[in-house]
Amino acid sequence: MENFEFQNTTRIIFGRDQSARIALEAKKWAGRILLVTGKGSVRRSGLLKKTITLLQNEGLDVWNLSGVQSNPLLSKVKEGIELVRENGIQAVVAVGGGSVMDTSKAVAAGAVLTNGDVWDFFEGRQEIKDALPVLTVPTIAASGSEMNGFMVITNEKTGHKLATGSRSTYPKVSILDPCLTFSVPADYTAYGGVDAVCHLLEPYFNAPAPHTPVQDRLAEGLIETIMKSTESCLAVPDDYEARADLMWGASLALCGLTKAGVGEHHFPVHLIEHSISAIHGIPHGAGLAALLPGWMRWRVKTGHPEKIAQMGRRIFKLESSGLPDAGSSRRQELLAMESIATFENWLSRIGCPSRLMDIGIKADSHEAIAQNALQQATIWGMERQYDKKTITRILAYC
């Protein structure tokens, strides 16, 4: 285990019909609230109107930043910062998915920045040192943004989709109400499951520390539960228990717990996917699904089959009978390849792509994707391990 620091200060309120508590929680932090919401479903479902009424009934003044889209845009963040500054807003409440939560965090951090532009945070020119309090009510189980300090924003002028984060942008309170996710469509339910699994798989496979049994077991337990509950949610969309498992599993997947102690690692699949969705407008989870099996095959072929084989044994209960001798690298490789095939079957069962061609991305796009990803890799400080040649090779495996 490597040395680490861990702290997650977000207070979680979890359960059936808990979302109405947002008004009382928001009141503890502020009198003037920016309510951030997405494009359509929050309005159609009546959740927007209900939330505004709840907040106003508690005597809060509410401004609504609406219309946040998937792969959320910097222009919308700036619109929110303007609203906050003009109206002396003191806290940001996000009701929506990862894009809405990420936009809220960026607004909360950008609004208190006095010397510079909010995009400085994403390009690494400034660190976030302070932010308005953020409270979230997620409406989909996916990003885990409700229980961490990260945010991902797309600068539509440069075509860069970049991530940043800080201690100040951990939500103060997140209310996780699985009932709010009953109406998430099948495709986005599946993409959410893939996103959460990917948050676990990247540190699990990439960990430089050779000995991390605590972290491995935690990650494996969450991966298994998220995979199963995603299928159950698709079979019965209003299965409360399945939605609850998926929601809590997705939050824990990126709360920092399974990463703490595994050593410095990167998120290459997220890196490459950000470029794909920035260029091609693909939903994040679909892009991840199209990349994951290929990335795993690349890992096996470049000499790292161990953890993928371990996933096969422990999660998929793959037997090694009929395989070469225990401990041999050939056996590890065969088990790993069977593990990848099992994972692909899951993707197929939940209606997700598993290759780039499934989302219409052909070899002639690889160059542009790799070029964009390289720029982001440089900002993330991973350009040495993930140079353009490596990214192109990974894309070829996908």
Next chain:
Amino acid sequence: MENFEFQNTTRIIFGRDQSARIALEAKKWAGRILLVTGKGSVRRSGLLKKTITLLQNEGLDVWNLSGVQSNPLLSKVKEGIELVRENGIQAVVAVGGGSVMDTSKAVAAGAVLTNGDVWDFFEGRQEIKDALPVLTVPTIAASGSEMNGFMVITNEKTGHKLATGSRSTYPKVSILDPCLTFSVPADYTAYGGVDAVCHLLEPYFNAPAPHTPVQDRLAEGLIETIMKSTESCLAVPDDYEARADLMWGASLALCGLTKAGVGEHHFPVHLIEHSISAIHGIPHGAGLAALLPGWMRWRVKTGHPEKIAQMGRRIFKLESSGLPDAGSSRRQELLAMESIATFENWLSRIGCPSRLMDIGIKADSHEAIAQNALQQATIWGMERQYDKKTITRILAYC
């Protein structure tokens, strides 16, 4: 999954030789420090002198409350409160095991109580609403006190060993340095492992919620890792990786994570053990080890074999070939009994008792233990499920 709230604000600094950072961390919170320590080892190892020097080199004024014993006493807590009040002390630093950390929390909460006695918190007459900041440097992996708000104190006048807790008594910072645990003797290393496993097993077996796959998988992963790493620590006491796994596993075991969502549950083994150690002066972990297999047998015989069987299948990889039909209650019972036997073998391998007779407690003591436990059960609000008859019956199984 049941509705729940979860928040754990403790900042963890984990790793090799990190304990020296305590002075800089303490300085963030206070200029006048109460350093709480135990009886002998902290002095013999030089850690006490080293810590005082570190704190003083940062310009901090240090008072030492030393000599905290296992099953820590209320009189020592009161001595600490006096020291704090007389000297305007602003923060409490615990360097030691669970007893030292629990004493520190009780001092921190008691020192700011203006109307009443610190024992009021334990008997439920007052709630802890505020406390001085507590920082911990644990020297043994066991109680998990470094990452929660709980404390257990024995009132030597009444013979009651009672627990309380609050949001205010979560340590602000805990520095987990596995190297500090290299010198923990074999018996206490084993008792620590048993304590941590017991913190996981009680909510795991007692959960009223029928469907808790996220919590089950997390608990199973931690139980398995703690069991294995305890054995590795006994084999090679300065095996850093094993000590690290045991230390982080023990902290996570009672950080609230595996309990969140399982519904209201009790800690009957801890309840009964507190009475045993209060009356007989047995080390906490030894008492738990002597009770656990009997408590499990009692659960099987009173119709709750499922989770114990699940532990057998998932952690001990017990096969069910040769057993009656899947799903039959007889099969569950047989698997559960085999699971208990496997657990007993582990206790025996790590040199722990597994029956009350192993720690010299005979049937003629059961009455007094049950009487004491019942009083505590009443304070914990579990006297209906754990009346004297039930406690006596559990003791008979042990």
